[in-house]
Amino acid sequence: MEMIIISPCLTTILALLLFKQLLERTATKINLPPSPWRLPVIGNLHQLSxxxxxSLRSLSFRYGPLMLLHFGRVPVLVVSSSDVAHDIMKTHDFKVANRPKLKVVEKFMNGGRDVAFSPYGEYWRHIKSVCVIxxxxxxxxQSFEKVREEEISLMMESVEKASSSTSPLNLSELLMTLTSDVTSRVSLGRKHSNEESMSEFKNQVRAIMELVGGFPVGEYIPCLAWIDKLNGLDDKLKESSETFGGLMDKVVQEHVEADKPTHDLVDIMLSLERQKKNGIEVRRSDIKFIILDMFLGGTTTTYALLExxxxELIRHPVRMKKLQEEIRTKATSGTNLYRSQEDVEGMKYLKAVIKEGLRLHPPFPLLVPRLLTEDVNLRGCDIxxxxxxxxxxxAIQRDTVSWGTDAE
Structure with missing residues (x-):
């Protein structure tokens, strides 16, 4: 008897929701960007793979390079061409300079007190300028050339040792160690790869990349936040936060207790803690997340590109052979296997390989989301x-309009 009553009620509610969407589309006079039909409550979330x-690129083939989706209650504008991206990030830069308040950022990055996710304003400009300078x-x-040479030489020794003994080599692990060691030395003062905590740290790097680039259900549909807990997302977020936070706390404390400053980025950030500039206060907890930004940015992007x-070179042995020949013949450093920055300047094919790698496999396929703070008319569409x-x-870097029919 209860099911007989409940079924018509659910049908009525769904019908009303669909009817409401239809009325909104017909009654409004604003010109919205093209948008696929969305389901009640979840919107277009079901169309993400x-x-x-x-999946967003596939949708753009049908609805165009400027497309409006709805992830639950949140409207999302998806840009899939270089021309539209230029309009967004150049013409309307100040209107999209802010970041949305994401669940991952709130729990992992202290609510966005780092460089990547802090709100646009004086604080962001201040800490960004410190990191850049x-x-x-x-x-x-250029001053870090010696550090790179030492770490790359260590990596090549590992490769040479493995090849001479015909033992297998985990290249992914090797590249991760190289990038984290270089970044650690230039930003944290020393490398931490030999420590037990660093092993777990490396395991969490991929996890945090997935978390930042994901679309948690609870982010867009608060009433379904329990799904994030059920699928383990909340546990992953907590584990990654504790792992990264623990290492950064240790690094900061080492610098605080050091007899002599190393004048690396941590020391510079700690000096800011003791002074206020233009009323801007940098707290100890902020320093930890700013350093973490620099470490993740320097490690994950480079490591992902190298991998x-x-x-791709393994997939294309003819291209690999051509690259090997250039590197071996255009070196000026004699018998030394290391290639200096001066050597690399003359290696045109190497540069082409790197650029093509960046084009086909950008470390962040979807750029960090932005938040529109004002109404804007973009290419005739009201947003x-x-x-x-x-x-x-x-999608932009595989767009046949820009790159030709063989963009893949």
Whole structure:
């Protein structure tokens, strides 16, 4: 008897929701971007696959490079062409300069007090300028040449040792160690790869990349937040936060207790803690997450690119042979296996390989989401404030309009 009553009620509710959507579409006079039909409650979430950048690209083939989706209650603008991306990030830059408040950021990045996710404003400009001047400027990058040479030489010794004994070598693990050691030395003062905690740290790097690039159900449909707990997302988030946070706490404490400063990025950030500039306060907890940003940014992006380039070279042995010949013949450093920055400057094919690797396999297929803070008219379409903006870099870099019919 109860089922007989419940079934008509559910049918009525669904019908009303669908009717409401239909009324909204017909009654409004604003010109919205093309959008696929969405389901009640979940919107277009059901159209995302395990590889969201691929499914969003497939949808863009039908609905165009400027497409409006709804992930639960959140409107999401998806950009899939370089022209539209230019309009968003250049013409309307200030209107999309902010980041949405994401669950992962709130729990993992102290609510967005780091560089990547902090709100646009004086605090963000201040910490960004510090990181650029003391770590990312051309002068600083060139000053780290000796560090890179030492770590690359150690890696090559491992490869040579493995090849001479015909023992298998985990190249992914080797590349991860290389990038984390270089980044550790230039930003944290020393490398931590030999420590037991670093082993677990490496395991969590992939996990946090997946978390940042994912679409948690609870983020868009609060009433279904229990699904994130059920599928283990909350546990992964907690584990990664504790692992990264523990290592960063240890690094900061080492610098605080050190007899002599090493004048690396941690020391520079700690000096900011003791001073206020233009009323901006940098707290100890902020320093931890700013350093974590630099470490993740320097490690995961480089490591992911190197792994993909090696994968593509193995797939294309003729290209690999051509690259090997260039590296062996255009070196000026004699019998030394290491190739200096001066050697690399003349290696055109090597540069082409790296650029093609970046084009086909961007480390972040979907760029970090932005948040529209004002209404905007983009290419004749009206987009409301509060809309999240996702730029599909993976789709843009395989767009046949820009790259020709053989873009793949």
């Amino acid at each position: 395990l590889h969201p950048h691929r 003391h770590l990312l400027s051309k002068k600083m990058v 993909w380039i090696m994968t 409301a404030a509060g809309t999240q903006v996702i730029v599909n870099a993976w």
